[in-house]
Amino acid sequence: MGHKKVCFECRKSFSITNDFQAGFSLTCPDCGNLATFLNHKFKPPKKQDKKAWELAEFLKNHGFYFQHAYEHVGPGTYLQVSYPLSMEEAIEFVLKYKK
Numbered sequence: 001m002g003h004k005k006v007c008f009e010c011r012k013s014f015s016i017t018n019d020f021q022a023g024f025s026l027t028c029p030d031c032g033n034l035a036t037f038l039n040h041k042f043k044p045p046k047k048q049d050k051k052a053w054e055l056a057e058f059l060k061n062h063g064f065y066f067q068h069a070y071e072h073v074g075p076g077t078y079l080q081v082s083y084p085l086s087m088e089e090a091i092e093f094v095l096k097y098k099k
Contacts, residue, residue, distance in 0.1 A: 004042050005035040008057045013044035042066040055090055059083065062094045069097050 006013045007028035014035070016024050028035045038060070045052030059066070070078040081097070084090040 003040050004038045004044070006038050006042065006044065006056075006060075007031060007033060007035045008053060008060075009033050011045075011047045011050075011053045013038075013042070036060055037065075039066040041068075051087070055084070055087055058087065058090055059094070062098065064094070064097075071097070 003016045004013045005016055005024070005026050005028075007030065010028055010030045010033075012028070012030060014029070016037070026035045026037060027033070042056070042065075045056065056066075064083070066083065069081050069083070071081050073079050081093075084093045
């Protein structure tokens with residue numbers, strides 16, 4: 001499973017090899033803008049789903065790169081939380097888990 005470079009301008013995702021020694025460019029091959037390096041867990045929405053792309057970009061802009069997120073529920077106990085599916089949930093998610 002490779003990571004992804006994602007262009008929010010083109011609304012496209014490109015897989016990146018796990019061989020980081022080989023090097024890679026974060027330039028979007030379509031528009032030439034700087035793409036974003038995201039975790040392999042990022043599931044890109046369909047290109048036409050503008051709201052889902054805006055949601056993903058909002059999360060990325062607030063420091064969430066689709067790695068696992070956890071909630072502390074007790075001494076030494078953490079539960080994995082799911083990423084939000086709506087902008088309203090995303091705002092609450094960012095406020096709660098930004099730390």
